[in-house]
Amino acid sequence: MTYHHGNLRKALLDRAAHVIAEQGIESLSLRALARDLGVSHAAPSRHFADKAQLLQALASEGDKQFIDYIFAAAEAAGDNPLERYAAMGKAYIRFSLEFPAYYKTISHPDVMAHADAALRATGEQRRAIIHDAARAAQAAGWLPDEATDDVVIFSIATVHGVAGMLTDSLHGPKHASRDTDKLIENMVRLIIDPAHPQKSFPGKTGKARK
Structure with a gap:
């Protein structure tokens, strides 16, 4: 090089x-x-x-790229908040496949544990975007009685888990023969189905949104 x-x-x-x-x-x-x-x-x-400082710089750039990536996916989905939130979930997984270095860096616990001010700022921006999109989807009929924090945790845990399985050496090869786009569509549909929002995330009801 x-x-x-x-x-x-x-x-x-x-x-x-x-x-x-x-x-x-x-x-x-x-x-x-x-x-x-x-x-x-x-x-x-x-x-x-040191290495930690380099990783923080790489993670800050990765967060900016990630924010742009999921925001672009939401914009492409149109004005429907349910479709936008689903698009962001799919983009989360696709980002891990298209930009593995950025994804591994921004999701590494050691990197985030020693985050500098710049990295903390982009991390907060990323979390705010996801929470705002979740609230909009709830206002449009998706699990309106669940706490927003809970549905965001469930959403992120699911897409993060799928991304991890598709990108790691243990589980990735097992799914190599599958249609990745279809798999991503199905996994996100289990979180939020724009056509049937009340069938998504069958949890408890009656919680106040935060």
Whole structure:
């Protein structure tokens, strides 16, 4: 891999994304990145003090890309809040498949546990967008008596679990022969079915929305 003078920071992030996608976060090291890019082992320190700082930068960029991705999916779905929320759920899973490095970074517990201000800000923005979309879907008839926090937790847990199964080495190969688009459609339909919103998420009723 080559890079133009003065663009080492981007080259480090690009190479880090490639390593994470192929080998996982645990295989990442600044020294190895420097070797791969043909620079001295001290060169990355001009941009990142350590691996944690590089991961935070990559996660911040990943969060921005993720927000744009799910928002674009919602916009493409039209004005129906139920369709928009379902589209966001499908986009969540597809993002993990199309941008595995970003997804693995923003969902890694160690990265989020040491998040800097920039990463915390994009994380809060992401959560606010999902909660707002869930509230709009509830106002349109989807599980109106459930607590919004509960339906968001259930929604994220489901799509995160599906994404994990499709992207990890243990479960991914088992589903390789399946129609991925159809699988994603079916999984999200179990969360929210725009055609039959009251049949989704068969939980308890009577809770006040938060």
